[in-house]
Amino acid sequence: MIKLYDFELSGNCYKVRLMLSILGLPYETENVEFFPGRQHKSEAFLRVNPLGQLPALQDGDLILRDAQAILVYLASRYDLSRNWYPADSxxxxxxxxxxxxxxxxxxxxxxxxxxxxxxxxxxxxxxxxxxxxxxxxxxxxxxxxxxxxxxxxxxxxxxxxxxxxxxxxxxxxxxxxxxxxxxxxxxxxxxxxxxxxxxxxxxxxxxxxxxxxxxxxxxx
Ligand SMILES: N[C@@H](CCC(=O)N[C@@H](CS)C(=O)NCC(=O)O)C(=O)O
Known part of the structure; x- marks a missing residue:
């Protein structure tokens, strides 16, 4: 199961939720309380993303940070139509x-x-x-x-x-x-x-x- 390290009010996390929803992919979320908790700077989260930024995504053994990198990965891996990331052009x-x-x-x-x-x-x-x-x-x-x-x-x-x-x-x-x-x-x-x-x-x-x-x- 894909896991998204997520904060509801983050536009960068929303990019990933939007792509997952459009591709119809099931996923679970781990809420990282960005504000006021600053959990994105906690020791536990820095082990996931040493930059201390949301979002991050885990799929099997792969952990990715950066919303744009995550979109590239999701579209390349899961969009069989190849419309969302047409890698042949x-x-x-x-x-x-x-x-x-x-x-x-x-x-x-x-x-x-x-x-x-x-x-x-x-x-x-x-x-x-x-x-x-x-x-x-x-x-x-x-x-x-x-x-x-x-x-x-x-x-x-x-x-x-x-x-x-x-x-x-x-x-x-x-x-x-x-x-x-x-x-x-x-x-x-x-x-x-x-x-x-x-x-x-x-x-x-x-x-x-x-x-x-x-x-x-x-x-x-
Ligand atoms: N290039 C990154 C930027 C991510 C980013 O700035 N995330 C914000 C939340 S929306 C954050 O975690 N900011 C805290 C920080 O930069 O220390 C991406 O696109 O994912």
């Missing part, structure tokens, strides 16, 4: 890796601002918010261009990839970091598409989409 793999790194930049900006506001972390919150807006502008322009070419997702035309899953949580939690999405319409359309994926699951602070799919919006 060097170009797509390059793009996916680029956007996985972008997802970590969202952690270092949006998530840091959110941790400042929610968990009283001592970050330079204005700098984090400024960086978050720079990243969201880049994301919005990219998605707008892709849409204009008939493509729905970050790296692929017709099927979402693990890059979409990796970037989604902190974009969606940006309200809790006081980083509104109002100026990023292509980003908001993309988050609605992700919320309509089969197997999509929620976390506290992320709500289901109320937007109609594009066909219906046109009919109305």
């Amino acid at each position: 060097p170009e797509t793999l390059g793009k996916i890796t680029m956007w996985l790194a972008f997802a970590d930049s969202l952690t270092n900006s949006i998530s840091s601002a959110r941790m400042h506001d929610l968990f009283f972390y001592d970050f330079d919150v204005e700098q984090c918010r400024q960086r978050a807006h720079q990243l969201l502008r880049i994301l919005d322009e990219h998605l707008w261009f892709e849409e204009s070419q008939g493509r729905q997702w970050l790296c692929t035309a017709d099927h979402a990839s693990i890059a979409d899953i990796a970037c989604f949580p902190y974009v969606m939690l940006s309200d809790e970091a006081d980083v509104p999405l109002i100026d990023y319409p292509a980003v908001r359309r993309w988050t609605d598409r992700i919320k309509r994926l089969e197997g999509f699951t929620l976390m506290a602070g992320i709500f289901p989409t109320s937007a109609a799919p594009p066909e219906r919006a046109v009919a109305l």
Whole structure:
């Protein structure tokens, strides 16, 4: 049985829960009380992840840290369709890796601002918010261009990839970091598409989409 070291309010843990749910994989969780318990810095958890960060995942003898690495593993190992991580296309793999790194930049900006506001972390919150807006502008322009070419997702035309899953949580939690999405319409359309994926699951602070799919919006 796959085991996820998890904290409900962590967007990085949610990335992994979302992928597990989409792939329909059974798993168990071990709750690591990030706040206020700081159990991610306990001796017991440092033996699992010496970086003292969530999430971590155990599958048999394998222990992995880093949400992006975990997504690569889960999709490569368990997605028989190969849609989520199309390893046979060097170009797509390059793009996916680029956007996985972008997802970590969202952690270092949006998530840091959110941790400042929610968990009283001592970050330079204005700098984090400024960086978050720079990243969201880049994301919005990219998605707008892709849409204009008939493509729905970050790296692929017709099927979402693990890059979409990796970037989604902190974009969606940006309200809790006081980083509104109002100026990023292509980003908001993309988050609605992700919320309509089969197997999509929620976390506290992320709500289901109320937007109609594009066909219906046109009919109305
Ligand atoms: N690159 C890592 C970053 C993970 C991360 O920053 N996790 C947060 C919780 S969401 C954490 O454990 N922070 C504590 C720390 O960095 O000391 C990933 O994507 O998994």
